[in-house]
Amino acid sequence: MQFRDLRKQYQVLKTEMDQAMVEVLESAGYISGRQVTELEEALARYVGVKHCITCANGTDALTLALMSWGIGEGDAVFVPDFTFFSSAETVAYEGAVPVFTDILEDTFNMDPDSLERAVRAVLAEGKLTPKAVVTVDLFGLPADHDRIRQIADRYGLYILEDAAQGFGGTCQGRRAGSFGDIATTSFFPAKPLGCYGDGGAVFTDSDDWAALIRSLRIHGKGSDKYDNVRIGMNSRLDTLQAAVLLVKLKAFQKELADTDAMAEKYAEGLKDCVKVPVIPEGCGSGWAQYSILLRNGEERDRVQAYLKANDVPSMIYYQRGMHQQTAFAGYCLYGETFPVTEEVCSRVLSLPLSPYLTAEDQGKVIRLIREAVTGSGV
Ligand SMILES: *Cc1c(COP(=O)(O)O)cnc(C)c1O
Numbered sequence: 136m137q138f139r140d141l142r143k144q145y146q147v148l149k150t151e152m153d154q155a156m157v158e159v160l161e162s163a164g165y166i167s168g169r170q171v172t173e174l175e176e177a178l179a180r181y182v183g184v185k186h187c188i189t190c191a192n193g194t195d196a197l198t199l200a201l202m203s204w205g206i207g208e209g210d211a212v213f214v215p216d217f218t219f220f221s222s223a224e225t226v227a228y229e230g231a232v233p234v235f236t237d238i239l240e241d242t243f244n245m246d247p248d249s250l251e252r253a254v255r256a257v258l259a260e261g262k263l264t265p266k267a268v269v270t271v272d273l274f275g276l277p278a279d280h281d282r283i284r285q286i287a288d289r290y291g292l293y294i295l296e297d298a299a300q301g302f303g304g305t306c307q308g309r310r311a312g313s314f315g316d317i318a319t320t321s322f323f324p325a326k327p328l329g330c331y332g333d334g335g336a337v338f339t340d341s342d343d344w345a346a347l348i349r350s351l352r353i354h355g356k357g358s359d360k361y362d363n364v365r366i367g368m369n370s371r372l373d374t375l376q377a378a379v380l381l382v383k384l385k386a387f388q389k390e391l392a393d394t395d396a397m398a399e400k401y402a403e404g405l406k407d408c409v410k411v412p413v414i415p416e417g418c419g420s421g422w423a424q425y426s427i428l429l430r431n432g433e434e435r436d437r438v439q440a441y442l443k444a445n446d447v448p449s450m451i452y453y454q455r456g457m458h459q460q461t462a463f464a465g466y467c468l469y470g471e472t473f474p475v476t477e478e479v480c481s482r483v484l485s486l487p488l489s490p491y492l493t494a495e496d497q498g499k500v501i502r503l504i505r506e507a508v509t510g511s512g513v
Contacts, residue, residue, distance in 0.1 A: 136487055136496045138448040139325050143491035144390075148382055155378040168374030174381050178336060181384065182312035186345035188337045189372035190352050193299040193321025196335035197225040197269075199370065200295050200317040203347045204267065206231050211263035213253055213292070215245040215278075216456040216476040218271045222297050223457045232263055233466070235458050237473045241413040243273045243426065243483075247282040249471060254290050256469035267293040272301025272311045274452075274485075275327060275421035276414060280306065280314040295319070298338075302327045303391045303421030311421060312338045322372075322380060327421040328387055330376040390490035394422045397492060401425055404501035408508045424452055425488040427504075432481035434508065439484055441507035447500055450485045 137143070145152065159168060171189060179187035190196050206212060210231040214223040215238050223233040234257055236249040245268075254265050268287055270278040280294070287294050296315025298304070304311035312318040315338075320326070322334030337348050350356050355367030398420070402411045410428035414420055429435040435451075442449050456476040457463055486500055505511075 136447055136492075136499070137489070138450060138487050139489045140491040141324055141329070141489075144383075144489070147491070148386060152379065152382050155382050156375060159375050159378045162374075165374050166371060168377070170374050170377040170381060171372055174372075174377040174384070175336075177381065177384055179338065182310050182318075182338050184313050184318075184338045185340045185342070186338065188345060188348045188352065189377065190335045190337065191370040191372065192333040193297075193319060193323065193326075193335040194221040194225060195352075195368065195370040196319035196321070196337045197221060197295065197297060198228065198368070199337055199348045199351050200319055201225060201229045201231070201267070202351050202367075203317070203344045204293055206266050209262075209264055210266040211257045212266055212295075213250055213268040214457065215269070215271050215273070216458055216473045217243060217453060217479060218273060218297070218457065219299065219453070220457070220460065220462075221299070222269050222271050223463065226269070227463075231266070233457065233463070234263075234469055235456070235466075235471060235473065237471065237475050238273075238479065239279075240428070240475050240479060242276055242279070242415065243412075243479065244276060244278040245270055245283065246475065247279055247286055250283065251286050253469050253471050254286070254292070256471070258290075260469070265290055265292055267295050269295045269297050270315065271297045271299075272304050272421075274412070274426050275300055275304050275423040276412070277301055277304045277306045277311045277314060277418060279415075293317070299323075299326060299335075300423035301421055302423075303387065304419060306415075306418040315339075316341070317344060322376065327391070327423050328380065328383060330379045330383070332373070332376055334372045334376045334380065335370075336372070391421065393490040394488060395419070397488060397490075397497060398422055398425055400494075400497060401427075401486065401488075401501065404498075405504060408505055422488060424450075424485040426452065426483050426485045428479065428482045429484060429508070430482070435482050435484055438504055438507040442500070442503055445499075445503050447503060448487060451480075451483060452485050453480060453483075455480055
């Protein structure tokens with residue numbers, strides 16, 4: 136059984152995929168080919184924003200967004216403690232300070248109360264200027280952007296939505312990638328919409344930021360790429376990856392519907408013995424991960440070992456919070472504590488999920504977890 140079955144997906148899309156890739160090879164337009172523009176238009180339409188700018192990966196997408204706002208030394212950027220390293224790494228890389236917030240157990244996303252406390256603590260200290268908040272749509276579910284927007288407005292913060300896992304997620308009829316002032320996503324192969332290598336994108340409604348990011352991603356180009364008007368980076372999406380993504384985007388809604396049905400089945404089969412993901416009314420997940428919570432760390436480790444002994448892969452996203460990462464040792468925590476993140480790190484387990492998981496395999500996962508939790512199979 137695969138944790139996320141990418142090989143099967145290729146087999147299903149093979150005819151169209153091979154044709155799309157050969158077309159790029161024959162055109163020799165390997166960089167900035169017409170598929171890149173076509174993809175950017177299709178992605179902007181899908182997400183429901185004015186501009187999509189593709190780039191080399193989801194980490195660069197975050198960096199490009201921060202650069203376009205001029206975020207750097209002396210600035211504070213608020214980041215949920217429970218996320219992939221990039222969400223905070225890019226802030227520190229730009230010379231600003233990531234300030235961590237706790238999360239909510241039901242959704243795994245940023246706790247708005249913790250955000251507000253952290254902003255006030257930074258203001259009270261008076262050394263850093265609060266500039267932005269990175270809202271992560273963790274495991275596929277959009278963060279609570281209604282409440283976070285109120286706080287952001289109150290303190291004059293930009294919202295940078297890290298939708299690396301959120302692509303396909305929705306709330307109140309809007310799609311992930313449309314909630315931030317700028318949003319980013321990743322096309323790493325295992326993400327909800329993945330390519331065959333690294334890739335990423337930035338989304339925004341702002342003409343000015345979009346123009347700036349288009350310049351920054353190609354060496355700060357002016358009227359052409361040999362006219363360099365600012366310091367930028369080299370972060371483009373290959374034409375081959377754009378061609379792959381155009382094929383995958385066409386299949387995406389059907390895949391998402393299948394994954395959603397599978398998530399429903401997990402919930403039905405497991406909700407009486409483990410804590411299953413809570414999807415708030417009016418929202419939908421893009422199901423980057425299906426993550427359950429066991430009663431405690433001992434039970435989590437026992438369930439994972441039992442799955443492994445029966446050839447079922449599972450993953451722990453994440454083992455530790457950002458404040459516990461060696462790279463952030465010594466960072467000021469502004470009086471915030473992270474009880475929910477620490478608790479979740481010890482109890483969380485992500486299960487095999489992909490549109491191509493068979494009903495039989497999923498049934499096996501459910502049965503094994505029930506056996507391990509009730510003790511009947513161990
Ligand atoms: C994967 C991921 C990223 C980084 O994307 P890459 O394409 O691997 O650089 C950033 N943030 C989150 C939340 C992610 O899951």
